Amino acid sequence: MVGCMLAAGRTCGRWLSRCVLLTALGGCGHVPVASMIELAKIDFATTDFAELRAAATLPPPLAPRRDQTRLKLMVAFKDGEREERVFVLREVTDPAERAQVARLGAGTTAFRLDPADAAKLAEARTEIKQRKAEGRRGSVTLSVEPGACRTAPLPAGPLPVSTYLRTAETGGYVALTRDADLIALIGADKIAEIPLCDGA
Structure with a gap:
């Protein structure tokens, strides 16, 4: 499991505030300024979870672990x-969507x-709204926790990763990080814990 907390949008100071807090796939570098404008459009209270996408560009020999992204x-x-x-979170398999992702x-x-899970997440949001109406206060954090593996020994030097988010509000993929060094972001000890991919 690699990743660390990254704020994308406004601070979640109260129920259903206009923000999303995400763990960047592969690390938590600084969000590009242009991306912050797009990310500020995301509203947890109304966003369509069926349209939510998270994407990552991993350098060889890193690869995503099947069904390990949460x-x-x-x-x-x-x-x-x-x-x-x-x-x-499941890997996107639709050819049209994969073509869009390939451009990244x-x-x-x-x-x-x-x-089914998108529907369950929407149900959870409804429960949160009900609790707000009942006077219970708090904050909401939505995060992505990636799972990665390696197909070979890791090379010496930086491991540049880029991460993206797409929602109904943004329309396209918005960069959360660009060519951030995974080693510098999460530490060499965490890098050493990345397992070999099945069959590697």
């Missing part, structure tokens, strides 16, 4: 109680929620 919903109440729900660069993979 979408996590964390709800933190003012009284200290916390709730967490985790959903599996070689080695880019995109992920989406299964329709």
Whole structure:
């Protein structure tokens, strides 16, 4: 598992604030200024989770681990109680979508929620709205936790990664990081924990 917390959009200071907090696939570099304008359009209260996509460009020999990328919903109440729900993100297989993702660069993979999980996430949002109406206060964090493996020993030197987000509001993929050095971002100890891919 690689990745660290990255704020994308405005700070989640209250229920359903106009923001998304995401873990960048591959690390947490600074979000490009132009991207912040697009990311500010995302509204957790109304966004269509069926349209949510997360993508990453990984350098060889890194590759995404099948069914190991997760979408996590964390709800933190003012009284200290916390709730967490985790959903599996699947690799995008639609040819038209894959063609769009390919334009982001070689080695880019995109992920989406299964329709059933998108519906469950929408149900969770409805529950959060109900709790807000009942007077319970807190914050919402939506994060992506990627799973990566390696097909060969890692080379010496930087491991540049780029990460992206697409929602109904943004329309296209918005860069969260560009060519960020994974080693500098998460540390050599975490890099050493990346397992070999099945069959490698």
